[in-house]
Amino acid sequence: MEPTLLTLPEYEDNPFIAKLPPLYSSRDFYQRLRVPAVFDDKERHYPPHLRRHCLMRLGRYFEPMPHHLELAQRFDTVLRQGYVGRNPVNGHFVRHLQDGADRIANRQLLLSPVQGINTATSFSIVGCSGIGKSRAIERVLSLYPQVVEHTEPFSLHQLTWLKLDCPRQGSTKQLCQNFFGEVDRILGTRYLVQHGKARIGVDHMMLHMSQVANLHGLGALVIDEIQHLIRGRGNDPEDLLNFLVTLVNTIGVPVLVIGTLAAVKVLQGNFREARRASGMGSLIWDRFPRDAGWEHFAKRMWSYQWLNEETPLTDELMAVLYDESQGVVDVLIKLYMLTQAHLMQVSEVRRQPERIDAGLLRDVARREFRLIQPMIHALRINDRKALAVYDDLQPFQFHVEKILTGTTTLPVPSLSPVAESGANHSLEQQVLAAMASLGIATDVSALLLQEAIAATPSKDPFDILAVISARLKGQKQDLNAQSPKTSRKIRKPKTDSMDEKDLRHIIKSANSLTGYDALLGAGVIKNPLSDCAA
Numbered sequence: 146m147e148p149t150l151l152t153l154p155e156y157e158d159n160p161f162i163a164k165l166p167p168l169y170s171s172r173d174f175y176q177r178l179r180v181p182a183v184f185d186d187k188e189r190h191y192p193p194h195l196r197r198h199c200l201m202r203l204g205r206y207f208e209p210m211p212h213h214l215e216l217a218q219r220f221d222t223v224l225r226q227g228y229v230g231r232n233p234v235n236g237h238f239v240r241h242l243q244d245g246a247d248r249i250a251n252r253q254l255l256l257s258p259v260q261g262i263n264t265a266t267s268f269s270i271v272g273c274s275g276i277g278k279s280r281a282i283e284r285v286l287s288l289y290p291q292v293v294e295h296t297e298p299f300s301l302h303q304l305t306w307l308k309l310d311c312p313r314q315g316s317t318k319q320l321c322q323n324f325f326g327e328v329d330r331i332l333g334t335r336y337l338v339q340h341g342k343a344r345i346g347v348d349h350m351m352l353h354m355s356q357v358a359n360l361h362g363l364g365a366l367v368i369d370e371i372q373h374l375i376r377g378r379g380n381d382p383e384d385l386l387n388f389l390v391t392l393v394n395t396i397g398v399p400v401l402v403i404g405t406l407a408a409v410k411v412l413q414g415n416f417r418e419a420r421r422a423s424g425m426g427s428l429i430w431d432r433f434p435r436d437a438g439w440e441h442f443a444k445r446m447w448s449y450q451w452l453n454e455e456t457p458l459t460d461e462l463m464a465v466l467y468d469e470s471q472g473v474v475d476v477l478i479k480l481y482m483l484t485q486a487h488l489m490q491v492s493e494v495r496r497q498p499e500r501i502d503a504g505l506l507r508d509v510a511r512r513e514f515r516l517i518q519p520m521i522h523a524l525r526i527n528d529r530k531a532l533a534v535y536d537d538l539q540p541f542q543f544h545v546e547k548i549l550t551g552t553t554t555l556p557v558p559s560l561s562p563v564a565e566s567g568a569n570h571s572l573e574q575q576v577l578a579a580m581a582s583l584g585i586a587t588d589v590s591a592l593l594l595q596e597a598i599a600a601t602p603s604k605d606p607f608d609i610l611a612v613i614s615a616r617l618k619g620q621k622q623d624l625n626a627q628s629p630k631t632s633r634k635i636r637k638p639k640t641d642s643m644d645e646k647d648l649r650h651i652i653k654s655a656n657s658l659t660g661y662d663a664l665l666g667a668g669v670i671k672n673p674l675s676d677c678a679a
Contacts (some may be wrong), residue, residue, distance in 0.1 A: 151168070152167075152168065155229050156225060156229070158232075158234055159228055159229070159232045159233075159234065160232075160233055160234065160295055160298075160299075161228040161231065161232070161233065161238075161303060161362050161364070162225055162228050162229075164290065164293040164295075164303070165224070165225065165289060165290075165305070166288060166289060168221070169217070169221065169288075171214045171218065174209070174214050174217040174218065174288075175209050175214060177288055178207065178209040178213060178214075178217060178284050178285070178288070179207065179208060179209055180205060180206060180207035180284070181206065181208075182202040182203055182205065182206040182449045183202055184199075184202070184448070184449050184451075188451055189450075189451055189452065189453055189455070190453065191451075192493075193489040193490065193492055193493040194493070196451040196452075196485075196489055197486055197489055197490075199451045200451060200482050200485055200486055202449070203446070203449055203478055203481065203482050204478075204482075206446070206449065206478070207280065207284055208442055208445050208446070209284075210438055210442065211438065212281075212428070212430060213277075213281050213284070213285075215428070216270070216281055216282065216285060216428065217285045217288075219268060219428070220282075220285050220286075220365070220401065223266050223267065223268065223365060223399045223401070224289070224305070224306070224364050224365050224399065226264045226265070226266060226399075227264060227265045227266070227364060227365065227397065227398065227399040228264075228362075228364060229264040230263050230264035230265065230397050231362065231397055233298075233299055233301075233362075234298070238362070242356075242359050242360065246356070248352055248355070248356070249352050249353065249356060252348075252349070252352065263394070263397050264397070265393050265394075265397045265398060265399045266393070266399060267389075267393045267399050267400040267401060267402070268401060268402075268427055268428065269371075269401070269402040269403070269404070269427045269428070270282070270401070270402075270403045270404075270427070270428045270430060271403075271404050271405065271406060271408060271409050271427065271428075271429055271430070272405070272406070272429065272430030272431060273405060273406055273431075273432065273473065273520070273524070274405050274520070275473045275474070275475035275476055276430050276431070276432060276473060276474065276475070277430075277474045277475065278369075278403050278430060279369055279370075279403065282308070282367060282369070282401070282403060283308070286306055286308060286367070289305050289306060289364075290305060291304065291305055291306060291307075291331065292304060292305070292331060292332065293305060301361070301362060302332055302361055303361060303362040303364075304328065304331065304332070304358075304361040304362065304363045304364070305363075305364040305365075306363075306364050306365045306366075306367060307324070307327060307328065307331075307363060307365075307366055307367065308367040308368075308369060309323050309324060309327060309366070309367070309368050309369065310323075310369045310370055311368065311369065311370045311371055311372075311373040311374045312373060313370075313373050316374070317347055317374060318347045318350065320368075320374060321341065321347065321350035321351060321354050322337060322341040322350070324354050324357075325337040325339075325340055325341040325350075325353075325354070325357070326341070328357060328361070332361065336353070336357055339353075340353040340354070340357075355391070355398075358398050359398075363398050364398075364399070365398070365399045365400070365401060366398055366399070366400050366401070367400075367401045367403070368389070368400065368401070368402050368403065369403045369404075370403070370404065370405075371402050371403060371404035371408050372404045372405050372407040372408040389402065406529065431472075432471055432472030432473050432524060433467075433472035433473075433474065434472065435467050435472065439467065439472065440463065442474070442477075443458065443463060443466055443467075443477070444458060446477070446478060446481060447481070450485070451485060451489075452485060452488055452489070452499035452500070452501070453492065453498065453499050454498045454499050454500055456500050456501040456502075461503050462501065462502075462503060462506065465503045465506045465507060466480065466481075466506065469506060469507065469510040469514070469521070470521075471521050471524035471525060472524070473524070476514070476517065476521070480506065480509065480510055480514070483509050483513050484501055484505060484506055484509045485499075485501075487505070487509055488500075488501070488505070515611075516610060516611075573594060573598075576594055576597075576609055576610060576613075577590050577591070577594060593613045593616060593617075594609070594613070596612075596616070597609045597610075597612040597613045597616070600612055651663050651664060651667050652664070
């Protein structure tokens with residue numbers, strides 16, 4: 146069914162809005178957001194090594210749920226409303242451009258807002274890691290053309306939306322540089338060279354960042370992983386959030402901020418102070434409760450089964466799936482993928498039927514989910530404080546990808562109790578790679594790894610990573626203090642071991658003589674008067 150072509154009077158005669166998709170209903174959004182996995186029943190009979198590749202399709206699978214549809218409707222409203230106050234036809238857009246030029250001339254971001262209508266609103270999305278925030282907004286953004294070229298009645302490349310990911314160890318300055326770099330990548334401009342040089346201050350970058358947003362009619366700015374900037378070293382969350390508020394209230398560009406529970410306190414205390422941000426509020430995405438929505442999602446996912454013997458989804462299996470994933474979609478899908486991959490590998494060795502049971506699900510979760518057990522436990526007991534600390538699934542994602550791509554193999558039980566040769570080398574590689582994905586420097590990673598291995602008798606990679614994680618989160622001490630830089634010291638000469646003909650020894654031994662007389666008496670130098678007499 147095609148979406149309705151009806152429009153509203155405030156959206157008419159606005160070139161920025163005219164090139165957007167039509168207004169979608171919830172049903173329209175569902176049909177466009179959904180990404181089913183490619184599946185053919187005959188693929189069940191493929192060899193195991195081929196079926197393992199089929200499993201990777203689940204990584205791209207997306208089934209819209211009610212909160213995804215709410216996000217889509219809210220973003221669509223924010224995007225269009227932001228353009229209402231920046232219509233290039235009635236002069237609002239030109240006034241915004243002039244206002245931006247005045248800010249740059251006065252080197253002052255917080256000038257009084259432009260005279261006229263400001264319809265920009267903003268909101269935030271927060272929730273525990275793995276709940277699907279980033280994937281959902283990417284699906285929503287894909288429904289809108291990112292660049293629209295206008296030739297009449299003006300010439301302009303409209304930037305409908307821009308999404309930035311905060312650098313893990315980055316700063317507000319790096320975020321501004323990322324903004325210029327991303328605009329350059331999309332439009333072929335050179336803003337990063339002009340306004341993003343290292344010697345340029347953050348305040349100056351923000352001035353030009355707001356003007357670039359105006360020049361290209363930026364519809365909405367999406368900033369993901371905001372907790373990285375809020376918790377980064379040397380960053381002042383107040384400065385960043387004040388700037389985002391300025392974009393909304395003064396520049397007129399809607400801002401959508403996405404983060405984990407670690408960002409809740411700051412976002413709720415500061416970002417909601419935006420004069421027009423309260424209109425759309427914030428979305429708090431929690432894990433799935435075990436309700437009809439959860440069962441719908443689990444049943445849809447379960448239909449993508451590449452095992453040679455189909456296993457029906459029973460109430461017992463449904464209960465185990467929820468208990469081991471605690472309603473986190475990303476964890477649920479990866480548990481399902483890893484379980485199928487395990488059965489395929491065992492079948493390839495033993496030629497036995499591939500059936501999923503409750504015990505197997507728990508066994509796979511026990512072995513492969515050790516890295517995220519603190520998070521799962523916190524979800525079970527609803528410990529919000531612990532969840533705010535545990536806000537990064539990157540090492541877990543890396544571990545699962547290694548298994549599914551075959552770089553690391555799933556252990557086949559009862560085949561051989563003998564450890565493989567080179568296991569220690571493989572262990573170190575895995576741990577170092579996981580730490581590198583977190584942005585930890587190589588030399589620091591090597592130091593932490595050595596200490597963790599020495600403190601972990603089991604030599605289990607998950608136990609080692611747990612020790613490293615505790616070290617980084619608990620002690621918060623500077624590793625450089627443990628290996629201080631060597632300073633150059635002036636070494637004093639050891640006169641006791643000097644040769645008797647050493648000039649320093651001769652001078653030091655003549656206590657009552659001057660240096661000249663000591664050297665003269667030792668015959669090292671000649672008396673000039675004796676030469677004259679001769």
